[in-house]
Amino acid sequence: MSLFDKFDPLKSRLSLVEKLIGKDPLGVKFDDITDARHGRIGNREILLAGTNNYLGLTFDKDCMEAGKAAIDEYGTGTTGSRVANGSYSGHLDLEAALADHFGMPSCIVFSTGYMTNLAAISGLTNEDDIIFMDADAHACIIDGTRLTGASTIRFRHNSPADLDKRMSRVKEKKGSFFVIIEGMYSMFGDIAPIDEFLDVTHRHGGYLFIDEAHSYGVFGETGCGIAEEQGVLDQVDFISGTFSKSLASIGGFCVSKHAEFEIARKAMRPYLFTASPTPSNIAAARAAVDKIRTRDDLRTNIKDRAAQLHKGLSDLGFDLCADPSPVIAARRPNEAVCALEWNWLLENGLYVNIAVPPGTPQSTSLLRISLSAAHTEEDVNTIIAKFSELKDNQADLMQSLMKMAG
Ligand code: PMP
Numbered sequence: 001m002s003l004f005d006k007f008d009p010l011k012s013r014l015s016l017v018e019k020l021i022g023k024d025p026l027g028v029k030f031d032d033i034t035d036a037r038h039g040r041i042g043n044r045e046i047l048l049a050g051t052n053n054y055l056g057l058t059f060d061k062d063c064m065e066a067g068k069a070a071i072d073e074y075g076t077g078t079t080g081s082r083v084a085n086g087s088y089s090g091h092l093d094l095e096a097a098l099a100d101h102f103g104m105p106s107c108i109v110f111s112t113g114y115m116t117n118l119a120a121i122s123g124l125t126n127e128d129d130i131i132f133m134d135a136d137a138h139a140c141i142i143d144g145t146r147l148t149g150a151s152t153i154r155f156r157h158n159s160p161a162d163l164d165k166r167m168s169r170v171k172e173k174k175g176s177f178f179v180i181i182e183g184m185y186s187m188f189g190d191i192a193p194i195d196e197f198l199d200v201t202h203r204h205g206g207y208l209f210i211d212e213a214h215s216y217g218v219f220g221e222t223g224c225g226i227a228e229e230q231g232v233l234d235q236v237d238f239i240s241g242t243f244s245k246s247l248a249s250i251g252g253f254c255v256s257k258h259a260e261f262e263i264a265r266k267a268m269r270p271y272l273f274t275a276s277p278t279p280s281n282i283a284a285a286r287a288a289v290d291k292i293r294t295r296d297d298l299r300t301n302i303k304d305r306a307a308q309l310h311k312g313l314s315d316l317g318f319d320l321c322a323d324p325s326p327v328i329a330a331r332r333p334n335e336a337v338c339a340l341e342w343n344w345l346l347e348n349g350l351y352v353n354i355a356v357p358p359g360t361p362q363s364t365s366l367l368r369i370s371l372s373a374a375h376t377e378e379d380v381n382t383i384i385a386k387f388s389e390l391k392d393n394q395a396d397l398m399q400s401l402m403k404m405a406g
Helices: 005-021 061-074 089-102 113-124 139-146 160-169 194-203 279-294 296-315 335-347 377-392 394-405
Strands: 038-041 044-048 106-110 130-134 151-155 177-182 207-211 238-242 252-256 327-332 353-355 365-370
Touching: 005 335, 005 394, 044 377, 061 279, 089 106, 089 252, 089 279, 106 113, 113 139, 113 177, 113 207, 113 238, 113 252, 130 139, 130 160, 139 177, 151 160, 160 194, 177 194, 194 207, 296 327, 296 377, 327 335, 335 353, 335 365, 335 377, 335 394, 377 394
Parallel strands: 130 151, 130 177, 177 207, 207 238
Antiparallel strands: 038 044, 106 252, 238 252, 327 365, 353 365
């Protein structure tokens, strides 16, 4: 028995897909990224519609210049954690800027969004506490609950009533209730009723933690996310986010209305024992915060593009997972069909995400699009046209599937 035998089921699943489309769908290689909307594979230009680059700031001049200037001033890396090597002024400045944006007294910056959730969840809870987690929680939330001694109870996706029921069932607890939801969910693009979750959580004396990884920058009057959009930002206990989407960099943050959150910095292992974000990542994210606070036009554009795409794909008969949002996902009948269609789109110049279990809710197979404020009306017309052509080619695709199966 080899150490690697355990990968046999994954290997056979992948090889089936590879036989079907002639490539590894998880190994796409871009030869160039030209701007926030375009990449190149060989000599084929690709319209990017699956990069979570919601505000299109990866090629914003000010963000790029800030990143370059930080390299000149501070070098390429921090080469250690902030506890071991100290903080740079950029780390502190970014924490202050994010705390100010949310109007909260406390902010801690982490090396990735993934580590933010690992750190906050495992650092803020222990065996005395009980975590209540949405059934569709992202992998890094689930992994965070694996690193803590707290017991975890899942509640039905986006159901404050089910949360209420499960919280009511707990008759005795030593510590605190810690409820975890997301603002906008990454796969379906559906949105949490935060006001209702706040009501249930606080009625039971718990703390509400919201991951706004996909909503920071895009929703809310000043871009703080869904909690701001729903007018309840000042009541939320903790909000986490990532730099790898609207902030066009890499890293993550957690803000809190509780000033005592600051002490957790000294106790969170994924903060203490990993290198801090590089000067250029921090500087680019810092420049992006300013853009988020001032560029309403980006939010207006992405909302208009989302409405346009949602209507276009609905009119074509695609079964979409949620109302218009920057994430628009079409349910496909199974993984094989999804892979064939995803590959057809890529071969025809459009990059979207292939999303399959275990990364999707309800074991769905999805063609997932994430829009960007950089997309133009014409870009979205192109996406709709590609999906229309895909429909016209469906008979041929099914025939090739049958041939493979037969
Ligand atoms: N939270 C959610 C909801 C996510 O979808 C992701 C990653 N896509 C993360 C956190 C982790 O962010 P990062 O990629 O910055 O580690």
